Amino acid sequence: MTLLLPPSNSLNLAALRAACAKHHVIGNRIALVEKVSSTNDVALEWGEQGQSEGAVVFAESQTAGRGQLGRSWHSPPGGGIWSSVLLRPGISPQAAACLTPFAVVAVASALYHSTGLQPRLKPPNDLYYSGGKVCGILTEARTGSHFFAVVGIGINVNQQEFPSDLQGRATSLRKEFGKFCDPTPIAAEMLAALDRLYLLLHGEEIRALYDSWPRLEH
Numbered sequence: 001m002t003l004l005l006p007p008s009n010s011l012n013l014a015a016l017r018a019a020c021a022k023h024h025v026i027g028n029r030i031a032l033v034e035k036v037s038s039t040n041d042v043a044l045e046w047g048e049q050g051q052s053e054g055a056v057v058f059a060e061s062q063t064a065g066r067g068q069l070g071r072s073w074h075s076p077p078g079g080g081i082w083s084s085v086l087l088r089p090g091i092s093p094q095a096a097a098c099l100t101p102f103a104v105v106a107v108a109s110a111l112y113h114s115t116g117l118q119p120r121l122k123p124p125n126d127l128y129y130s131g132g133k134v135c136g137i138l139t140e141a142r143t144g145s146h147f148f149a150v151v152g153i154g155i156n157v158n159q160q161e162f163p164s165d166l167q168g169r170a171t172s173l174r175k176e177f178g179k180f181c182d183p184t185p186i187a188a189e190m191l192a193a194l195d196r197l198y199l200l201l202h203g204e205e206i207r208a209l210y211d212s213w214p215r216l217e218h
Contacts, residue, residue, distance in 0.1 A: 010060065010078060010183075011032055011058055011060075011081070011183055011184050011187055012184045013030065013032045013058075015184055015188065016030050016032075016058075016184065016187060016188055016191065017030050019188040019191065019192065020188075020191055020192075020195070023054075023191070023192070023195040024195055024198070024199060025053060025054040025195055025198055026054045026056065026085060026191050026194045026195035026198060027054060027056055027191045027195065028052060028054040028055065029051070029052070029054070029055040029056070030055075030056045030057075030058070031055075031056070031057045031058070032057075032058045032059075032060070033057065033058070033059050033060070034059070034060045034061070035059065035060060035061050035062070035063060035077075036057075036059045036062055036063070037062065037063050037064040038062050038064050038065050038066055038084075038152070039057045039058065039059050039062065039065075039082055039083055039084035039152055040066070040084045040138060040140055040150050040152040042057045042059075042084065043055070043057055043084035043085065043086045043150035043152070044140065044142065044150055046086050047086050047088075047142060047148040047149075047150060048142070048144075051086055052086075052088075053086055053087050053088035053089075053148070054085070054086065054087075054195075055085070055086045056083060056084070056085050056086075056191065057083065057084050058081065058082065058083045058187070059075070059082045059083070060077050060078065060082075061075050061076055061077040061078075061079075061082070062075035062082050063075075065082060065154060066138060066152075074159070074162060074163055074166060074170070075154065076159065078158060079156065079157065079158055079159040079172070080154060080155050080156045080157040080158065080159065080172065080183070081153070081154070081155040081157055081183050081186060081187050081190070082154055083152070083153050083154075083187070083190075084150050084151065084152045084153070085103075085150065085151045085153070085194060086148065086149075086150050087099065087148065087149050087150070087151060087198075088146070088147070088148045088149075089149070089198075089201060091147075091201075092147075093141060093143045093147050096139065096141045096147075096149055098201065098206060098207070099139045099141075099149055099151055099201075100124055100125050100137055100139045100151075101124075101206055101207060101209075101210035102151075102194075102197055102198070102201055102206045103125075103137045103139070103151045103153060103194065104121060104124075104125060104127065104137055104210060104213075105193075105197060105206060105209045105210050105213065106190065106193035106194045106196075106197045107127060107135055107137065107153055107155065107190055107193070108121065108127055108213060109193045109197075110186065110189040110190040110192070110193045111127065111134075111135070111155075111173075111186070113189055113193075114185060114186045114189045115173060115176075115177065115181075115186075117129065117176065117177075118214065119134060119135070120213075120214050120215065120216050121210075121213045121214065121215050121216070122215070122216045123215070125137040125138070125139075128171075128216055129171055129176045130171075130176070131170075131171030131175055131176055132168065132169045132170045132171040133156075133169060133170050133171065134155065134156050134170075134171050134172065134173065134176070135153065135154065135155045135156070136153075136154050137151060137152065137153050137154075138151075138152040139151050139152070140152070153190070155173075155183075155186065155190075156170060156171065156172035156173065157172055157173050157174065157181050157183045157186065158172060158173070158174045158180060158181060158183070159172040159174065159175070160172070160174060160175065173186075197209075
């Protein structure tokens with residue numbers, strides 16, 4: 001997907017909404033906020049309030065972004081794509097584990113089509129380039145009267161420096177390519193891939209794609 005936009009460090013909300021106009025599910029509502037604790041917190045609140053599935057929240061920065069095992073996620077202003085998607089997939093809570101492979105494959109596909117460089121998968125939920133981790137995905141679910149889940153996606157886009165504990169372990173698209181990367185076309189490609197693959201969620205295609213994606217060597 002090509003969006004003819006002037007490059008910017010910030011997401012172009014109008015362009016993202018236009019790009020999602022013909023989607024089946026993902027992107028029926030898109031919000032862009034300046035700063036939040038975590039986009040997953042916003043999407044979880046939306047879920048409790050009855051917001052329809054496919055709603056997406058992006059943030060310019062997160063003060064308490066989180067990853068797997070309670071780890072924090074470095075989310076500086078203008079540094080990347082910090083987002084969460086609300087889903088009501090009509091599956092059992094026990095089957096919710098399929099949502100992480102679904103999101104991993106969608107983001108990997110989006111990065112490949114946006115950059116031409118295929119990321120490697122480190123199971124179960126991280127994507128890597130040669131310099132280190134470039135994307136992490138965190139799925140959280142609620143099993144009250146109506147089951148729903150949110151998929152948080154963090155992509156390092158334009159960071160040039162990382163905290164000391166992440167140096168040597170994290171990278172960004174800018175560091176990999178040596179130039180500024182406009183986040184809007186990447187985010188639009190991500191939403192398109194999520195929408196396309198969400199239709200396959202109830203089949204075996206997602207697991208097959210996930211299992212066939214290049215892995216990191218251990």
